[in-house]
Structures are given as structure tokens and as C-alpha cells.
Amino acid sequence: MKSNITEIKLRVNALLKELERLEASELENREMFPLSELKQRVTRYVKDNDITIDTFCELAMISKTTLYAAFNSPGSTKRATIEAIISVFGNYRLYVGRVDAN
Structure with a gap:
């Protein structure tokens, strides 16, 4: 059971990283400025x-x-x-x- 939890954590972390990448890409495509x-x-x-x-x-x-x-x-x-x-x-x-x- 422990390996299933570890695998799920790894998948969730990978998905979060992908979401952050997509969000960053979306923001870059908008003409944003500080x-x-x-x-x-x-x-x-x-x-x-x-x-x-x-x-x-x-x-x-x-x-x-x-x-x-x-x-x-x-x-x-x-x-x-x-x-x-x-x-x-x-x-x-x-x-x-x-x-x-x-």
C-alpha cells in the first residue's frame, strides 16, 4: 500500500508541475507587465x-x-x-x- 501512496504523490507532483508550466505559459502569452x-x-x-x-x-x-x-x-x-x-x-x-x- 505504501508504494501506491508514493506513486500517487509522484503523479500529483508531476501534474502540479505541468499545471504551473501551463499557467506560466498562459501568462506569458498575455501582454503582462509589472x-x-x-x-x-x-x-x-x-x-x-x-x-x-x-x-x-x-x-x-x-x-x-x-x-x-x-x-x-x-x-x-x-x-x-x-x-x-x-x-x-x-x-x-x-x-x-x-x-x-x-
């Missing part, structure tokens, strides 16, 4: 779409002061502000995840 890249993403969006920061702020319905505060301290920015900013990019959603230790 909050630390918020300023670069906004800057690129403004340039690619030939708009001004003022126009971007109007689209996000936030002030320039709020946007620059988010650039300087994205981890301290209110969730609603981050969601307003990323809503301009299109169909984005805010996720929370663990940092890869590797």
Missing part, C-alpha cells in the same frame, strides 16, 4: 498613438499630477488609479502575483 514599467508603458502608448500626456490623462480621467505620482510610486498608487490608467491601453486587467524567485 507596475514598475507603468511609466514606460504610458510613454510608449502616447508615442505610438501620437497623443499628448494631457490627452492620455483625459482618457484615463485623471490629472497629470495623479499620473506622475503613479509613475514615481506605482506600488503606493490607489488601485482605482492604476485601473484608470490601464483602461486607456484597452482590455487590460490588474493582477497580483508572486515575484519569480529565479
Whole structure:
């Protein structure tokens, strides 16, 4: 009976590893980025779409002061502000995840 439990544990571990691999692959296929890249993403969006920061702020319905505060301290920015900013990019959603230790 002990060997059956060991075999089941090995199968479960193998399945968990495969699920983690699939999840990681799925996340890589989504265009995700850390909050630390918020300023670069906004800057690129403004340039690619030939708009001004003022126009971007109007689209996000936030002030320039709020946007620059988010650039300087994205981890301290209110969730609603981050969601307003990323809503301009299109169909984005805010996720929370663990940092890869590797």
C-alpha cells in the first residue's frame, strides 16, 4: 500500500508541475507587465498613438499630477488609479502575483 501512496504523490507532483508550466505559459502569452514599467508603458502608448500626456490623462480621467505620482510610486498608487490608467491601453486587467524567485 505504501508504494501506491508514493506513486500517487509522484503523479500529483508531476501534474502540479505541468499545471504551473501551463499557467506560466498562459501568462506569458498575455501582454503582462509589472507596475514598475507603468511609466514606460504610458510613454510608449502616447508615442505610438501620437497623443499628448494631457490627452492620455483625459482618457484615463485623471490629472497629470495623479499620473506622475503613479509613475514615481506605482506600488503606493490607489488601485482605482492604476485601473484608470490601464483602461486607456484597452482590455487590460490588474493582477497580483508572486515575484519569480529565479
